[in-house]
Amino acid sequence: MISVKNLYHDYTGKGQYAVSDVTFTIEKGEIFGFLGPSGAGKSTVQNIMTGLLELQKGAVLYDSQSIKDMKSEFFNRIGVSFEHPNLYSKLTGYENLKYYAGLFDVQTEDPVKLLGMVGLEDAANKRASEYSKGMKQRLVFARSIINNPEILFLDEPTSGLDPSTASTIKDIIVSKKKTGCTVFLTTHNMFIADELCDRVAFINEGRIAAIDSPRNLKLQYGQKSVKVEYKEGDSITGEVFFLENEKDRTEFNNLIASRKILTIHSQEATLEQIFIKLTGRGLV
Amino acid sequence: MLKRFVNLFNQDVKVVIRNKFLTVVLLLAFVIAGLINFVIPEDVKITPKELFFDNTTERIWEKELIKRGMEIDRFYYSRDELHKAVQEDKNSLGIIAEGSLEDTTFTIIRQGTETQEIINVLDATLENGVRELRNLENAEGFGVEFLRSRSEPIPFNKNLIPVVLVFEVVMLGFLIIAVMIFQEKQEGSIRAYRVSPGGVLEYIFSKAAVITLLGLVYGGIIVLLTRGFGIDYLSLTILIVLTSTLITLMGLLLSVFFRNISEFFFAAIAILIASGIPAISYMYPSFAPPFMTWIPSYPVVFGVREILFSTGKEGFLAPLIWVLLLENAVLFAASSWAVRRKLLKEGR
């Protein structure tokens, strides 16, 4: 239902593309993860998809209608949660939600209920400026679902949250999916991506390196990995080998023969390790 | 300490330039100089306009006044016409002259808001006109003495330069210092300064120096373009520097007590307007209620005028400088206390 085709974006106007040739589709009711390190072009793609950035080259289609032709009614159907909290700091949490709700033409959620869902009921009447970082994050998230969106854009929704709050947010995302909501989730946190996403796209330096379900990616790139810990001088070193890869296999054999091995674990590779494998860099 | 000052000074210069203040100031300087030189007229009447109906036999008044350069459209040709004109222009007076030169009767149509004294002065000047037309001598028993040689009246447009210098150029410091303080508060860079060995003195001096420099550039361009080289730039510089630091310290003192610039801004408007009131006295020099002369900008604007259009007055600069130094010292003490207590300590 959402299809992004050959997307390019150039901030400089000099042919230096922040995003180049990005293509993917998202099915209705799917949670689609956009995974990559900071500066990889994740937010650029999301901003083009939500109309915040102008579409320069390529296509962004919602049910085959271009984002360029969207009237303001389109925004009744989407919800956006921003990475950096952008709230009216002088308004209370409740007021921030109430007045935002007033901008929509569709049935909106009760602000009190939403505040309860994200654990902010006690802070409902406090000004947003008095909120902690994590509280602001939750308020921004709550705001994004106030219009019961069909499509939800989430930019790092759990960054800076403690594990239990993060899990509350994750539960809400999953329940949204169950009601048929499509979710576009941008993150550099591979655990979230692994846990929530039906499919993920790896993005690095503005290009897509791989798209598939986390399960398939693991099957494809990392099922037969082995983690070895060994002693090197006085320190302990760890290394991961993909045994289907011939070079890795030779190195693994050499290691076993030459070093004092402390532990060997066969393991499923994490998405992060696969990302490193595919792009040559980490997610942070 | 000097090294730190130079370092801070360089940093503050960069901030002022990046904030586009220098650009704005340069632009304004040329615009203002252009306005003064080419747009604002040299002669502007700010007192009520006299309108005439000369009903004397020979129309001698009309002839004489037109000969002296009065605009022809200020003459009317019937009582009713004049009456109507005076009624329409609330900033006018009507004068009807009747009879012969030897036996003139003037009828003055006044709005009714003029004081009796002003009307009496008008009568006196009209009577003096009769005297001149009849070629009579002045009454005996009085003379006029000028304390200094008479100076040319300053053209209206040039007369505005001191106003611009004191109420625009120098006052700018008030806003800029606040802008710098709030920017540092907002970015949090002030917190980094708090935990550095830098002290209050360098902090204040550096900012005051940058702002004063900006004021000198701003004022320098305007004065150079409107007055040329033939004035006492040294005295002018001293006055601008002292007033600029004064207003900067005032801005610093005030801004320390506000949380953000918007809150400060409206308080600032009140202070700026209060400091601007002496401009009225400058334009109407007879208007000088006692409290006005206590506003620091009052003596300064007249001092600047004396420097720009010297009438040979002596000994006015030194006392003015002393007063300014004293005011600077008081404000410096107050603002450094405030900066130390409020700005360079955590918590509000």
Next chain:
Amino acid sequence: MLKRILNFVKADIVNATRDNIILYMMVAPVLLAILTRLFLPTLQNVNLTFAVDNHAGQEVINQLTAYGNIELYDTALQVKERVERPDDVGGVIKDGEKYIIVLEGNEGKDFDAIYASIMDRILRDRPLAQFEHISLGVPESPLKGLFTSFLLLSAVMIAGLIVGFNLIDEKETKAIQALAVSPLKVFEYIFARGVLVLMMALILSVLTSLIMVGADADYAKLAVGVLFSSALAVALGLLLGGLADNQISGIAIVKVLFLVYTLIPMGSLFVSEAFQWVFYPFPNYWMFVMFKNIYLGSQHIGFWAASIFTLITSIIYILLMVPVLRRTLKLR
């Protein structure tokens, strides 16, 4: 659509009342009006001042009081010192049998002639002309109307600045992005802000007018005038918000805006009627003419024409700004 605008106005009002800004904003023009009101009588009754030597003789002193204020000094030297002060005061001293008018030399044009005329009239035995005086009975000098008009101009501008700073705040906190992904349209946004401006401007103008002239004004016309002016206030606010990225650059812009905003009407006072057309493109000029119509009686262009021109020119400026706003605010 209406619902959205109302909702937005409500949020703006709550937002504004949370701030001390609203307080300062309300206080500033009101304080200004009170100050002006206190001052005006002194300014309206500016008389000549004579610094007179006590030895000048009671009769001359008595006669001089008919022409201005008298300050008495004990010696001729003190009189001269008084004359030396910055304001324009002439001295009268007696040297033997002769009166001397003491002037500094830097007084305005004709100042010496005026003083001489007065002394001449006092010392002459027989008057040279007869005088009759007719008063039109105008209760207030035009200065009051002029000051009121200027205060109203500044009240409208302040209302516009509030909108501008609101906008800057939204840009700084990026809350504007949340609006950009909602169904809000750029015209709704401008309209909502216009309602806020109108309310602020109305309150401030009525307060200003009440302080300056009391009930002695056509308040219905004032309301119409403010209604028509609010488009200009919106234009100012949008210009400020569109150009400034943060409050700090906002202040720099206000600095320039304020200068242009006040200089245009002020300048129009000094330009003859034949050249007034130079000011026709500026809405603040028309607004000034409009207010002058209310507070100074009819002008060369009447109230209704001036109000319509205020509105039209302001709207042209707003329309010119819409593309810029679309880009900077990312609203549609």
